[in-house]
Amino acid sequence: MTPLFAALDATGALRFVSEVERGADCGCVCPVCGSSLVARQGAANEWHFAHEASLEQPECEAAALRVLRRLMLEHLQARAAAAGLGLPAFRQRVAIVRALVNLHEDVQWDVRLIGELQWQAPSEAHDPVARGRLDTGVDLHLHLHVAVDDTPPIWPECEGAQLVYRCRWPPASVLRDRRGVARYLDQQAELLWHQHPDTHGLVAGARARLETRSGQLYRNWLAMADAAGGPSHIDDIDAPPPKPLFYGPGTLPTPEQAPRYACAPDHAPNVSFTFYRLADNQSWLLYRLHSTGPTDWRSKSEKFYALAPYPRPFEGWTQALPETVGVADPFIGVIRCRSFLDAVTHLSRRTVLTRSSRDPAAFAGL
Template sequence: MSSIQIMAIDASGAIRFVGEVLRGATCGCFCPMCKSPLVAKQGDTNEWHFSHEASQERPECEAGAENLARSLGIEFARELAERGALVLPEYRTSAGVISAWLDRSQAVEWNAQISGPLAWREHPPKSKVVATGALDTGAAFALFVQVDDAGVPQVDDQPEHCAYGSLVVSAAWPSGTRTREDAMAILKQTVSFRWRYHLDTLGLRAAAQAAIEAEVSAVRQRTEALQRERANAAGRRWAEIGKRLERPYDVPPVLRDVGQQASPEPKPTASTLPSGTRFPAYPGHALGCNFQFFRLGADEAWVFYPMDVAFINEHVKMANVAQPLPTKLWAIAPVGGPREGWDECFPPSVGSADAELGIYWVRDHITAVTFLSPRSKGTHTANDPAEFSNR
């Protein structure tokens, strides 16, 4: 493609081509921008083109070639429209949703053609409407003619929701383009139509959008149902753990058999400690209830256990709280005793640190266990916390 000037205007303002005028300064053509006389260069070696006399081109004269290309594009569009050959491509848009549940996009397109004659405007300024009319989709229509990427068309003077698009032509021409016939043949091959906007008058995009949103809603409902089921299962699991923590010790059957044979009582072991045993490192432990061990890191482990009602009544201070004292509380205590910063390890929603006793008071065992479990590298239940020493 060449950007040389193959068009100019004559004294009447009509477009003339370099191959259709006399050679040299007698061509009678002028620059469309500065109005200076032009010379028709019709040599045997270089491309035929127009040139300013004595090379007096100005920078703004380059825009003249674009303006003439646009004018020729308007002429081409009018000829197509008069023959009923101005066929528009399908309008393409899309429907879609981006959400936490689903990302989906769907192409939507429909056919829209000019219905009836177009009203053409004389000498429309750059970026302004060239012709107006209606489409068979029921929308008003505005036609623009632009050169390459000439910017966004101006539709300020058009009705609201007016559909519009641009016939796009190029200011560069193939080598050997000299006449109007040549240029029109090239436009027929290279011109393109670019849709800018079309209201969803047929409701096709709305229908596609509704279908996608229904799919998103179904995915959301399935996901939320699965999350609820998982939460309920976790709640049932931790409720069972809580029950096991409060369950009194059972004497193993083998020891019951030995007792019935009047044999000497076996020495209590870590797994057969009698009910009533106290553990000073874990104050307030309810007699006969299990401990739950949580290993959070190489140097961090915690024990969770239910507390004795009498201990609660003796030690819990419900300052400025006008409500009955709870009869069921739990505790979280650091394995190996309190260390620096131990009282900053859990949020208030889990428990309240008691610096004097070295424990966290816990009101809701489900909240505490749910907080500890996903952070735990290992967990274990036992009657005696001594069993946790090697875990």
């Protein structure tokens, strides 16, 4: 629970703890439950408001967050009224990550607001605080987000564009007075795009170019691999068939003969497993899932990956990773990754040890 740094006075105005009398003489009430508060202004702890006789309700735990969101909204409205709300350029990275390729291209375009924003009175934290119209022809939904940890926000889906006014939770010294919060928002809060439809076709164009490059890389690699195997002897009827091409060195067992590992449910045959041990001592295996259909990996245009808790599921594993990484499938016991790149990026930033092997037993005890 974050201490309440500001509250409402008898007129409904927001008062900081440094602006009122000490103790019960502060004349303020909780912005959530309306109960009377006392101003704690001691020398040992950070100044804050507290409920009289500890009469706070469970929902009052979010009071400080609600107050900061109100201050962010007021700050954003004042900024828009004074100089207009300058929107950042929309940027998006388009990527293709497959067995042999890791390609990306960055696209961006400028976005401007048409007319004025229509400010809203949101009832829930995920509701937009303003709506408007963009010169790209789509509706704008403006949200507020206070990042108290690394958990990404979840916004309701919409057909238009979503813009987020975001800041991290300020240190306690900033929350002492109004000027400190205003200065913090000026320096730290930022407008970020969450989504924008591809109205200009730039994302689709970038993806098409990457697909072309990816296909060319596959064809080049296969040509080199076939050439390395010696002459094809196409005209020689009695010549033995060419050796099969495998992903990786050496001759691998057939899918039917490949070993199976219980700690990596539904893994593809002959895959390499990547082990990640995170700072919180959680351990995960990243690997490619088994695919139905032709066994020749060259015919597969899309690969699907999973994360399995290692060496076995631990309590809370289904909620241990954010939804941006993947979706839990408790039935088979894995996190189905949304993309290989997102999973690797998230884990790499938090890992303290990583190893790779075709046998998960190599990671025992790490």
